[in-house]
Amino acid sequence: MFSWSDKFLTNIDILDIEHKNLFNLLATLTTKLQLRKIDDEDIESSISILVHYSKNHLHHEELIMREYHIDYRHFSKHIMEHSSFRYDIDRFKNNASSYDRRIIGQLEQIIRFITHWFTFHILSTDLVMAEQLALIKSGKDPREAYDNIKDNKTDPENFNLMLDSVINLWFDARDDCKRLEESLTKNIDNII
Amino acid sequence: MFIWSNKFETKLDLVDTQHKNLFDLLNKLCVNIKNGIKSEGELDSAIRLLIHYTKTHLHDEELLMQDSRIDNRFFTRHRMEHNSFLYDVDRFSEFSSSDDGSTDKADKIVRFIAFWLIFHILGTDLAMAEQIACIKSGMTPQQAFETVKEQKLDSVTVKMMLDAVMNLWMDSKNAHANLEKKYKGLEIKCKNLQEKCTDLESKIQTVLVETIDYESDFRPFDLYK
Numbered sequence: 404m405f406s407w408s409d410k411f412l413t414n415i416d417i418l419d420i421e422h423k424n425l426f427n428l429l430a431t432l433t434t435k436l437q438l439r440k441i442d443d444e445d446i447e448s449s450i451s452i453l454v455h456y457s458k459n460h461l462h463h464e465e466l467i468m469r470e471y472h473i474d475y476r477h478f479s480k481h482i483m484e485h486s487s488f489r490y491d492i493d494r495f496k497n498n499a500s501s502y503d504r505r506i507i508g509q510l511e512q513i514i515r516f517i518t519h520w521f522t523f524h525i526l527s528t529d530l531v532m533a534e535q536l537a538l539i540k541s542g543k544d545p546r547e548a549y550d551n552i553k554d555n556k557t558d559p560e561n562f563n564l565m566l567d568s569v570i571n572l573w574f575d576a577r578d579d580c581k582r583l584e585e586s587l588t589k590n591i592d593n594i595i
Numbered sequence: 596m597f598i599w600s601n602k603f604e605t606k607l608d609l610v611d612t613q614h615k616n617l618f619d620l621l622n623k624l625c626v627n628i629k630n631g632i633k634s635e636g637e638l639d640s641a642i643r644l645l646i647h648y649t650k651t652h653l654h655d656e657e658l659l660m661q662d663s664r665i666d667n668r669f670f671t672r673h674r675m676e677h678n679s680f681l682y683d684v685d686r687f688s689e690f691s692s693s694d695d696g697s698t699d700k701a702d703k704i705v706r707f708i709a710f711w712l713i714f715h716i717l718g719t720d721l722a723m724a725e726q727i728a729c730i731k732s733g734m735t736p737q738q739a740f741e742t743v744k745e746q747k748l749d750s751v752t753v754k755m756m757l758d759a760v761m762n763l764w765m766d767s768k769n770a771h772a773n774l775e776k777k778y779k780g781l782e783i784k785c786k787n788l789q790e791k792c793t794d795l796e797s798k799i800q801t802v803l804v805e806t807i808d809y810e811s812d813f814r815p816f817d818l819y820k
């Protein structure tokens with residue numbers, strides 16, 4: 404489903420390690436799910452580990468950006484993306500459409516969401532942050548660092564990967580809507 | 596505003612004209628929604644016209660593909676995309692909540708149609724146009740299919756698609772959050788209704804019991820003894 408590659412490297416050790424760990428965790432869980440080697444209790448704890456680990460990582464990244472005083476124009480946009488992830492991931496837990504669904508479906512959804520979200524986010528945003536941090540470390544002013552990478556030299560192949568993951572995110576959100584609409588119609592019918 | 600660019604050109608006259616007309620319709624609606632010029636009824640009929648025109652366009656494209664005997668693998672996929680779009684459009688009118696107000700509703704559907712069109716023209720219609728061009732120049736439909744399959748999109752096109760799909764994703768996420776609110780509201784109403792029902796039931800029960808008590812005190816049959 405997904406393979407790690409050097410395209411994702413930020414060259415900031417702690418962040419790369421955490422990104423890799425997260426993807427390894429996702430891969431392990433996917434295999435477990437495929438082999439059906441997982442029980443409800445396992446699933447419950449896997450979900451909370453995934454959510455916890457990814458949120459923690461976002462927090463670490465934010466601390467590093469603060470430490471290097473990255474330009475505010477980047478910082479505010481980056482933080483906003485992280486917050487939207489937090490918001491979305493929390494919604495999975497109390498998602499009305501999953502009331503009548505098995506918990507295994509919830510884990511599958513969360514795995515898909517985290518995989519596609521992080522693929523997109525690392526390529527689109529973390530790499531831009533990493534470039535600025537490298538410049539700042541080499542002595543550039545944060546504002547200069549930001550202006551320097553504005554005309555981005557992103558690998559064209561990366562755009563294809565990003566597009567792929569956002570298409571998946573869109574399709575999943577759309578399916579979520581459909582499911583919710585269906586159960587909404589069903590419930591209204593029940594009442595009437 | 597949705598700006599036309601030559602990146603959208605398929606070089607098929609009918610298709611390009613229809614695509615441009617669709618952009619015009621969408622932009623006009625955008626302006627009207629923003630400025631609040633139109634009444635609710637006018638807005639409704641403009642939307643209906645837009646949907647009708649879109650449907651006609653998709654149908655024309657399908658006829659064109661059949662006429663040029665495009666490879667069936669591509670035709671099936673392309674038509675599936677059209678159908679899934681039409682399914683989504685139909686659900687819009689069914690599920691956009693009534694408390695949204697008609698301009699909000701119109702805004703949502705205009706955004707959906709516009710971003711979908713951008714995504715679809717760049718990702719699918721252009722591939723169709725290229726295959727048709729290949730077939731016209733003498734290739735078999737299969738050869739055309741294989742040739743176009745190998746081609747990669749340039750990064751400007753991919754970026755435009757990325758932007759459109761991001762908007763589609765955001766909008767469906769918002770739609771989902773709204774539906775959830777509605778769902779939860781409904782659940783609360785349901786619960787209240789159920790509570791009222793049990794309440795009523797127990798009241799009826801007491802009344803019944805009282806009546807029976809009264810009857811047993813009265814013993815009307817004693818009179819005839």
Ligand SMILES: [Fe+2]
Nearest residue numbers: 464524528529
């Ligand atoms: Fe990040």
Ligand SMILES: [Fe+2]
Nearest residue numbers: 614656716720
């Ligand atoms: Fe089209």
Ligand SMILES: [Fe+2]
Nearest residue numbers: 656715719720
């Ligand atoms: Fe099409």
